[in-house]
Amino acid sequence: xxxxxxxxxxxxxxxxxxxxxxxxxxxxxxxxxxxxxxxxxxxxxxxxxxxxxxxxxxxxxxxxxxxxxxxxxxxxxxxxxxxxxxxxxxxxxxxxxxxxxxxxxxxxxxxxxxxxxxxxxxxxxxxxxxxxxxxxxxxxxxxxxxxxxxxxxxxxxxxxxxxxxxxxxxxxxxxxxxxxxxxxxx
Numbered sequence: 001x002x003x004x005x006x007x008x009x010x011x012x013x014x015x016x017x018x019x020x021x022x023x024x025x026x027x028x029x030x031x032x033x034x035x036x037x038x039x040x041x042x043x044x045x046x047x048x049x050x051x052x053x054x055x056x057x058x059x060x061x062x063x064x065x066x067x068x069x070x071x072x073x074x075x076x077x078x079x080x081x082x083x084x085x086x087x088x089x090x091x092x093x094x095x096x097x098x099x100x101x102x103x104x105x106x107x108x109x110x111x112x113x114x115x116x117x118x119x120x121x122x123x124x125x126x127x128x129x130x131x132x133x134x135x136x137x138x139x140x141x142x143x144x145x146x147x148x149x150x151x152x153x154x155x156x157x158x159x160x161x162x163x164x165x166x167x168x169x170x171x172x173x174x175x176x177x178x179x180x181x182x183x184x185x186x
Contacts, residue, residue: 004022004023004068007026008023008056011023011057012060020053020057023056027070027073030070031052032045032049033045034074034077034078035048035081039084039085045081047084048077049077051080052077055080056076061076118181122172122176122181125175126138129172129175132164132168133172136161136164136165136168137172139153148161
């Protein structure tokens with residue numbers, strides 16, 4: 001009598017979980033290699049082997065005794081693989097690398113994420129500046145005020161605003177460098 005068959009009978013008839021564990025331990029690697037030769041994808045072969053053991057564990061089919069336990073187990077695995085290949089053939093699959101539109105969307109998403117992170121870093125650094133520096137940079141760069149308009153809001157001369165913008169930018173650059181921010185143009 002085949003060791004796998006006795007382990008399986010112990011599991012199926014007596015509910016001995018260790019019987020199924022023994023089968024998985026003894027036949028898993030060989031079944032995966034067999035299925036890999038069939039489907040030519042090791043990850044899919046691993047999934048199919050798991051599916052085969054799930055069938056044993058849940059449906060508990062009866063071995064007809066026409067051959068060894070290993071033959072019977074591999075037949076279940078092969079049938080599982082055939083069914084999976086049929087399901088895959090019915091679905092239209094395309095590699096993500098082949099779809100330029102999705103690749104562009106992915107690149108746009110990555111760029112948007114990087115820009116968002118940069119904005120967060122800049123806003124965090126702005127909060128650490130002197131209030132006067134924060135205010136002038138906000139007016140000029142975020143609200144897009146001219147230096148003349150910013151001078152009117154802050155009740156300063158245009159020359160003072162020019163100097164303030166220069167010093168605020170320099171201070172922001174120093175603050176960003178201490179935080180490890182890589183900037184292109186400030």
